[in-house]
Amino acid sequence: MRNSTERLVVALDADDTLWSNEDHFRQTEADFLELIAPYCPGRTHEDLARDLLEIERTHLGIYGFGVKGFTLSMIEAATTLTNGSVTNNDIERVLQLGKDLLQVPTVLLAGVEEAVAELASHYRLLLITKGDLRHQQSKIDESGLTHHFESTHVVSDKSPREYRTILNALDVDPTEFIMVGNSLKSDVLPVIELGGVGIHIPYHLTWEVETATVPQTLDVPTLTTLAEVHPYLQTSHPTYLAKPETAS
Numbered sequence: 001m002r003n004s005t006e007r008l009v010v011a012l013d014a015d016d017t018l019w020s021n022e023d024h025f026r027q028t029e030a031d032f033l034e035l036i037a038p039y040c041p042g043r044t045h046e047d048l049a050r051d052l053l054e055i056e057r058t059h060l061g062i063y064g065f066g067v068k069g070f071t072l073s074m075i076e077a078a079t080t081l082t083n084g085s086v087t088n089n090d091i092e093r094v095l096q097l098g099k100d101l102l103q104v105p106t107v108l109l110a111g112v113e114e115a116v117a118e119l120a121s122h123y124r125l126l127l128i129t130k131g132d133l134r135h136q137q138s139k140i141d142e143s144g145l146t147h148h149f150e151s152t153h154v155v156s157d158k159s160p161r162e163y164r165t166i167l168n169a170l171d172v173d174p175t176e177f178i179m180v181g182n183s184l185k186s187d188v189l190p191v192i193e194l195g196g197v198g199i200h201i202p203y204h205l206t207w208e209v210e211t212a213t214v215p216q217t218l219d220v221p222t223l224t225t226l227a228e229v230h231p232y233l234q235t236s237h238p239t240y241l242a243k244p245e246t247a248s
């Protein structure tokens, strides 16, 4: 007799799902705004943050996600928002902010280590994260969690295309696939679009680019911690997940 959840493949997001991330970006952004505000009299930090975000958005299609692209966006913001008056010395300080952000230690969120071990004992477990390849890989290595995952994947974006590529390579049907993460836009909606399940575990901070509106017709499972995922999958069969095979 086959356990109804045995065949399921569970994939975990990493940033702000396994370890903190957005907090560090916010701190770097605050340090950056502090640095350039004196060049921009009459403009509030909120004004400058909005302009930086617009520059980041226009750069995503060029540099992709991650700290390196963010650093280039900060440099461009420093030159354009100050009308070119920013000093070389301050550009160096911006570069240092980026380097410091790349070297923030990877700190697991509370309970993650135990929850990942439990999930690995019940499901085929994957890690799927997006951003700079080298930075993401170093965080995965630093986490000490690698041995729990069947495979880990660093992708440039989390659209249905990237998920389909991974599932095809592993010969996994989307109806047997569950993605767990803090971003509705990246972890939940594209997986639902493919016919899988997206479980949302909100983080206390969300980058504006990662926000999304969920159609009212979708009942997205929302949990508080990673430890709740296994109990949830044992007791619930999300309506858009294919029914488990009946024992024969």
Ligand SMILES: [Mg+2]
Pocket (backbone or CB within 6 Å): 013, 014, 015, 016, 017, 181, 182, 183
């Ligand atoms: Mg995330």
